[in-house]
Amino acid sequence: MLSSSRIKNIRLLHQKKYRTERNLFLAEGVKVVNELLGSSFVATEIFALPQWFARNRKTIPENVVAEVITPKELERISALSAPNMVVAVVEMPKFELPDLKKLTGFLLILDGISDPGNLGTIIRTADWFGIRYVICSRSSVEVYNPKVVQAAMGSVFRVKTIYTNLAELIKEIKDEIHVYGAFLSGDNLYKIKFPKTGIIVIGSESHGISEEVSLLINHRVFVPSLSAGVESLNASVAAALVCAEVQRKCLADI
């Protein structure tokens, strides 16, 4: 049985403030925790229903505190509206910014994505299309928000997500690398011949790419529409369409 102070301690990780302070976050659900245990991320504690342990006991590293809990306890410690068998406490990793001047392939920059579901979906999509880094403005939602971790379906353990000052970063590299930004006007996405290496910038759901960052972008790209009425696409849909397009040649070769 979990003591109430233990439950309180886990529940504090529902809040960004305490995640940052303790350098810990929660990963939940059968699929996500399985991906966690197969990744380089370090779990410190696992709380799960007996039926989860019956199937997964062997995959838990020895130094992880593993505790059997009741469905009621699961509900209390979970940050999700539909808890699913298991909650893990995980150490936040520290990823370093890669040397973008030596970049091969594409990476994704997110300027102010605020919806956790969108960020999670974008990380999952980046992973699918072989994009290893997602670099976020400090104004973007935190990647270890439980809803982001859930929507990313394990991809937070493979794609390296880093927060930084985007304008400073792009200023440094924009003369040496192609920087494409998704806007509501510019060059038609489906007419561009993309190079093998570059950066894709996606803006926030409500305001798009910030002015400061916009000014530093070499190529403005838009997804053409066949309808007069729609103003914009969902940010995670726009990101997916651009990611697919820059990787299209590799994808068609599979």
Added chain:
Amino acid sequence: MLSSSRIKNIRLLHQKKYRTERNLFLAEGVKVVNELLGSSFVATEIFALPQWFARNRKTIPENVVAEVITPKELERISALSAPNMVVAVVEMPKFELPDLKKLTGFLLILDGISDPGNLGTIIRTADWFGIRYVICSRSSVEVYNPKVVQAAMGSVFRVKTIYTNLAELIKEIKDEIHVYGAFLSGDNLYKIKFPKTGIIVIGSESHGISEEVSLLINHRVFVPSLSAGVESLNASVAAALVCAEVQRKCLADI
């Protein structure tokens, strides 16, 4: 001031049961209500803060009951976690299934989409890519769920969404029209030459396309991945990638 019985009556429309019974649903927020008022849908009542009426009074048809409310009342009648100025009560339209044998262009079939955000995003994307009909299995989430209406950002007023028995429908037409289904294996999406007319089937978030419907699909399509670890894409992302691809020739001509 709204009486408490009036508030209760509006709040009943948060629930599918009462929406169905009364043939009414709620549309909320500045953008969505503006799109509503420019559409063929019929609003019966509009409740909004004074500042909304100051800007939009002229766009309201004469026979619509329009009431100024307080922020507190807005919060009480809204079905959203972040209410935005205005709530409209809208009549549900009755859309007829089009004659699919005479179809030109593509239409989208959804088999069991359960997440309201996903359905809304798919309708918004379909609209963007000029797809006029979204046909859903009866197991799919209801299009007039407030979260669907919100995620679709006004596209529910342009794209016709119809619920029916998918297997019966596809059985009738599959010898005369190309039916493409998104699976985890099949033909590579980026190698297919699509015809000008056809149907795209997208399955549910957790189980994909149902067995019954799968058996009726002419062409199995998959979105290739450049990563070994990821099992699947978000359903609304998969739908967007397939929609873009079938319309690619038209899009590149814009």
